[in-house]
Amino acid sequence: MLTGPTLTGKWNYPTTMWVGPGRIRELPQACRSLGMQRPLLITDAGLADAAMIRAAISGNMAAGLPTGLFAGVKGNPTGANVDAGVAAFKAGKHDGVIAFGGGSALDAAKAVALMVGQDRPLWDFEDVGDNADRVNVAGMAPVVAVPTTSGTGSEVGRASVITNEDSHEKKIIFHPRMLPGLVIADPELTVGLPPHITAATGIDAFIHCFEAYCAPGFHPMAEGIALEGMRLCKDYLPRAYRDGTDIEARSRMLAAASMGAAAFQKGLGGVHALAHPIGAVYDTHHGLTNAVLLPYVMQHNKPAIAARMALLARVLDLPGADYDAVFRWVLAFRSELGIPNSLAEIKVPLDRAAEIGRMAEADPSAGGNPCPVDAAALEAIFRKAVAGDLS
Template identity: 70%
Template sequence: MTKKIVGNWNFPTSVRFGPGRISELADACKATGMKKPLLITDEGLKDLPMVRDAIAANEAAGLPTGLFAGVKGNPTGKNVEDGLAVYRAGGHDGVIAFGGGSGLDAAKAVALMAGQTRPMWDFEDIGDWWTRADPAGIAPIVAVPTTSGTGSEVGRASVITKEDTHEKKIIFHPKMLPAIVISDPELTIGLPPHVTAATGVDAFVHCFEAHCAPGYHPMADGVALEGMRLIADALPRAYDDGKDIEARADMLSAASMGATAFQKGLGGVHALAHPIGAIFDTHHGLTNAILLPYVMRANRRAIEGNCETICRLLGLAAPGFDTLFEWVLAFRTRLGIVNTLAEIGVDVNRAEEVATKAKGDPSDGGSPIELSVADYAEIFRRACVGELG
């Protein structure tokens, strides 16, 4: 027997999905035992009606709700510390993680740290470090995603930038998984096309890297495939018409599916995107979208079969690597995704630093081919200057 047939699976999240479901926020908070939640989001959302309305609805339901919005696009340890200070000073007893991946990740980290005495970095996703946390000190979480990208609403980890070392760290604990998710596609209607595109391709990359990751996990593979099918159909529609509620719904579903699937593993795209984001403060989804074909090329010999399967699913003629590669390039162009890292302010001269950090990133372990520091440096260089050949 040559096929590996052993794996560990977990799909436990309770999701309330559909237009208008944000009206159930207060009920969801009460179901987790919250009496005075803190809504945590990013700076760009704090003044929008969706946030004001959510807080007002909670207040009307007898749930006084605080607000913390000091979260950057790439959340930092300082963002988490500041949010934790507000949480503790306000006597809050639960967290509403509201927004895109940055807001959700920061909020989940605040919830983890609510009752801890050790520094957050002691809970990095290394071995059994998560067992250092006091589970009784983790606050309950209700998640409300407003973008269709990271899928953090169904994840047990947060990606937080450690500013002194310019590294993105994955902070993990099983109880960081939100107890309830409210996925209301109406909250994503206002996303501008460029954000819709970048976050949507991020979700595609999650599905693609999960499907190509080594190991036996047919449940994750199936979820990843359906996620890619949904994205291929729905993302161009949502990009063209932000009010297409069915396309928005499919994208919101696909984002959660990508994050569910990548418990199987990620790979070189994310291994590179994490240090690039930490060093250059680039948008995570856009960084992934740019990197994807360059990493595909490096992994070609190990992913031919995956590419054939994906091509057949997408109805592409002549299934194989070349066909899917060309489709990815055309898909990115259709969505206005730029072709090089240089176009988003990334300096090719930092190749060795980025490559070294990429090799040390947890996502490296999911690469279908073992990539060396030199390999990562070459991929990075090519992605900076646009060498796809």
């Protein structure tokens, strides 16, 4: 096992993070540090029988922390998933949540921890206006987050993306206290990710950084984090993709994912504005959808972002220092990681193009796009992405 100062640390930005190989063994201490005595481990259906889940629960049990399991989370978590998790939390008389898995599991678990003490419906806490003021903070449960993918960075996020199945919309549920109290970032937990999931989640981390870097506004701290996050993705994602047991690459990608989520406090943009409704309507993988969309949104935004690409090209050590150098590299990077070029290749049709455009315009991420976008502009980008038209 590779260890040493380059892989292990204790970080406190944006929340406390225990970082390094093997640190999942400290889960009982993490739970106790947040006052938990009967935690509920929440994960997705695909991890329900995984050895890492069994080991985490048995480790807690051995340490005197009886731990329940709720694995009823879909790849695109729904309000019904959250409701079922709340019911399991209350039935088991639990006092805290272990959010364990990829972005979907983490998002659902954070929403469960929010909702266990609320008397309003989940959608009343959508990230609109002052809705967060409605939250009964005293009723929220503490959260230990354990990411098993390197993509969304939800382990350091203050929001959850949850699908409203009635309206087929992805809603962003937000409160500052949704930020987990402690994160265990153990790269050994990501070793089993298959290459295609490694690629899709890893490019999601890159896109968080890219959209944050390009978003308008003054936030040099977020921009600095975003630039380094993109460099880590360029250098280490291909390594993790080629060799899933490369612990150094896995650790760097976990860092890049958390950095992306920290950076996008500055904003996101058209990639996420489109990916959210596409995922809600067609149940596509979020990271893969983002990866396909990126160059199409870049082309639309070229007039507004071209000047910023010179610095990014230097950070990425590209042969050239302009927009075209970055754009060519993005296309090559996607190809190297086996990302399809068009939405049609992941079975997204044009049948609801106008609706996707309207839903994307209403998504909060649209407001951070470098070029102002409306439903018509977003529909046009969507149509090009389905067709594979990069003109």
